[in-house]
Amino acid sequence: MVSEKKRAVLLLSGGLDSTTVLAIAKAKGFSISALSFRYGQNHEHEADQAQMIATQFDVNDHTIVDIDLAVFGQSALTDDIDVPKANSVEEIGSDIPVTYVPARNTIFLSYALALAEVRKAATIFIGVNALDYSGYPDCRPEYISAFQALAALATKSGVEGSAVEVRAPLLHLSKAEIIARGLELGVDYSMTTSCYDPDTQNRACGHCDACLLRLKGFESNGIADPTEYQAAD
Amino acid sequence: MVSEKKRAVLLLSGGLDSTTVLAIAKAKGFSISALSFRYGQNHEHEADQAQMIATQFDVNDHTIVDIDLAVFGQSALTDDIDVPKANSVEEIGSDIPVTYVPARNTIFLSYALALAEVRKAATIFIGVNALDYSGYPDCRPEYISAFQALAALATKSGVEGSAVEVRAPLLHLSKAEIIARGLELGVDYSMTTSCYDPDTQNRACGHCDACLLRLKGFESNGIADPTEYQAAD
Numbered sequence: 001m002v003s004e005k006k007r008a009v010l011l012l013s014g015g016l017d018s019t020t021v022l023a024i025a026k027a028k029g030f031s032i033s034a035l036s037f038r039y040g041q042n043h044e045h046e047a048d049q050a051q052m053i054a055t056q057f058d059v060n061d062h063t064i065v066d067i068d069l070a071v072f073g074q075s076a077l078t079d080d081i082d083v084p085k086a087n088s089v090e091e092i093g094s095d096i097p098v099t100y101v102p103a104r105n106t107i108f109l110s111y112a113l114a115l116a117e118v119r120k121a122a123t124i125f126i127g128v129n130a131l132d133y134s135g136y137p138d139c140r141p142e143y144i145s146a147f148q149a150l151a152a153l154a155t156k157s158g159v160e161g162s163a164v165e166v167r168a169p170l171l172h173l174s175k176a177e178i179i180a181r182g183l184e185l186g187v188d189y190s191m192t193t194s195c196y197d198p199d200t201q202n203r204a205c206g207h208c209d210a211c212l213l214r215l216k217g218f219e220s221n222g223i224a225d226p227t228e229y230q231a232a233d
Numbered sequence: 234m235v236s237e238k239k240r241a242v243l244l245l246s247g248g249l250d251s252t253t254v255l256a257i258a259k260a261k262g263f264s265i266s267a268l269s270f271r272y273g274q275n276h277e278h279e280a281d282q283a284q285m286i287a288t289q290f291d292v293n294d295h296t297i298v299d300i301d302l303a304v305f306g307q308s309a310l311t312d313d314i315d316v317p318k319a320n321s322v323e324e325i326g327s328d329i330p331v332t333y334v335p336a337r338n339t340i341f342l343s344y345a346l347a348l349a350e351v352r353k354a355a356t357i358f359i360g361v362n363a364l365d366y367s368g369y370p371d372c373r374p375e376y377i378s379a380f381q382a383l384a385a386l387a388t389k390s391g392v393e394g395s396a397v398e399v400r401a402p403l404l405h406l407s408k409a410e411i412i413a414r415g416l417e418l419g420v421d422y423s424m425t426t427s428c429y430d431p432d433t434q435n436r437a438c439g440h441c442d443a444c445l446l447r448l449k450g451f452e453s454n455g456i457a458d459p460t461e462y463q464a465a466d
Contacts, residue, residue, distance in 0.1 A: 035304065066301045071268065071348040103347035106387045110343040114336035115304040137392045146383040153376040154339045 002031040002060075004162070007121040009033045009112045012062075014049035015194045016214055017127035017170055020182040022057050024169050025125050027185055032059040033119045035112055039067035039101075045202045053191055061119075065111055072101060085197075085207035089216050105138035109147050109166070116164045117155050124151075129170045129178065144168050175217030183221070190226035203230045235264040235293075237395070240354035242266045242345045245295075247282030248427045249447055250360035250403055253415035255290050257402050258358050260418055265292040266352045268345055272300035272334075278435045286424055294352075298344055305335060318430075318440035322449050338371035342380050342399070349397045350388050357384075362403045362411065377401050408450030416454070423459035436463045 008030040012018045025032055036050040047064050054062040105128065112124045128139040137143065144166055152163035170178050182189065194214045195204035204211050206229045218225040241263040245251045258265055269283040280297050287295040338361065345357045361372040370376060377399055385396035403411050415422065427447045428437035437444050439462045451458040 063303050065303050066299075068299045068301075070296050070298050071344050072351065101347075102350035102389070103343055103387055106346055106383065107340070107343040110336055110340040111304050113339055114334075117335035118305065137389060138387050140386065143383070143386040146379070146386050150339065150376070150379040150383050153373065153379050154336055154371045156335070156370060159370040 004120050004122045007031050007033070007060075007119060008123040008125055008167075009035055009116045009119060009121050010059075010125040011108055011112055011127065012036050012050045012054060013127070014046050014051075014053055014192060015127070015210075016175075016182070016189060016192045016217075017129055017178060017194075018050075019053050019127075019187055019189075019192045020178050020185075021125050021127040021169055022053065022059075023182055023185040023187045026057055030123065030125075032057070032125075033115060033121060034059045034062040035108075035115055036062070036064045037067050037108060037111075038064060039069060039072075045198065049191065049193070049202075056188075056191065063115060067107065084209070085205065086209075086212060087207065089212045103138070105136070105143070106147070113151055113155060113164060117157055120157075122162060122165060124164055124166045126166065126168050127170055128168050129173065129175070131172060131174050141168075141171055144171065174220075175213050176220035179217045179221050183223075188226075189218075190228075193227050199230050203228045205230055237353050237355045240264050240266070240293075240352060241356040241358055241400075242268055242349045242352060242354050243292075243358040244341055244345055244360065245269050245283045245287060246360070247279050247284075247286055247425060248360070248443075249408075249415070249422060249425045249450075250362055250411060250427075251283075252286050252420055252422075252425045253411050253418075254358050254360040254402055255286065255292075256415055256418040256420045259290055263356065263358075265290070265358075266348060266354060267292045267295040268341075268348055269295070269297045270300050270341060270344075271297060272302060278431070282424065282426070282435075289421075289424065296348060300340065317442070318438065319442075319445060320440065322445045336371070338369075338376070339380070346384055346388060346397060350390055353390075355395065355398060357397055357399045359399065359401050360403050361401050362406065362408075364405060364407050374401075374404055377404065407453075408446050409453035412450045412454050416456075421459075422451075423461075426460050428460075432463050436461045438463055 006029060008025055010022055010025055010032050012022060012034040034054045036047050038047045116124055130140050148166045152158045193204050194210040196208040196210050197205045204227050215225055239262060241258055243255055243258055243265050245255060245267040267287045269280050271280045284295060349357055363373050381399045385391045426437050427443040429441040429443050430438045437460050448458055
């Protein structure tokens, strides 16, 4: 039986960041309950990808939750709004982008909190990153701290003195550093995509914020991104 | 067009507390986006009840979200665990009861936060109550304050300087005071039930914590609870 201290819930999208976090958590000896979400037609393949990765990393269990989109809308990730495209990281706007999904990380972390309580896990891992990110408010260190404070008050385990700890090991790393860390740990990044707008064969677009940040991260490491990209028009 | 200040998302279960909050919010002139959840076979009828009440109070819109129970379990409200029964309020235990659903209010408030952002509502109303309650950690004032702090950091509107305000007008009222306030505002409590374990015709059991607290509240007001109860065996 794994002790509570070594049990963790890990939010796994199947992208570069969360897969790297999974490698880090496994390297630290955690027994992982992976948690993924299906929340819109745009990203149906993410759940399959997450499942493949969960299996490869030999997680303890993997839960996929269907998120009802009734309350959302107004995001390029859930609606018919076009995902913005650019040719370089420098062109990415500094405003909160249209790919922002209202309160998404709060909803994801709330489910993670529930699962942590059920699995008696003392830790939640999340792959948010405040450096090379797209300007989402719920990826900032102060947001993670506020959720941590909430978690201590929200649950039975918190009241009983053992609040869940939210760990975001990528928070202060650049995309290049994240990739370097993952490569050290033997992550096969060909299994991951980060694209906001993949084609029907799940090939990355190469021009959305997520693709551009990822490509630059591999470039900084002097290696090619093994993800399959759509051919240029 | 109603101003943002007068638009509110209201968590509506169709029980006594949330229906009273709805009456209070309407009396204050808010335009209401009601939000309800279907989250388990035990409470399927709650969503129908909420819909009836939403219509009666002429809300602006009503969203019912299906909650995937994959991460839960271990609660008498979602599993096959027996709901505890007693004959008086004095017999209710002081521990967190088996009817506790892990992180439930955190998940509900997260969805409310998303909807508030989409509807451009400045306020979220929730009917939690820290006095005559069943010992749930996520019904306490410090929990509501922590969620408020999180909301300010979690969303686009928060970052842009107009964080959602979480209002819990019943927080410090006794059940008797809640009922008195609702009666003043003309709430028809025959439309609401609070029971954790209704029968197939949705008649209240009369012996779970929620029924006992409710019955005592009506008794203190010197009137009979208009809800239909199961006949005694």
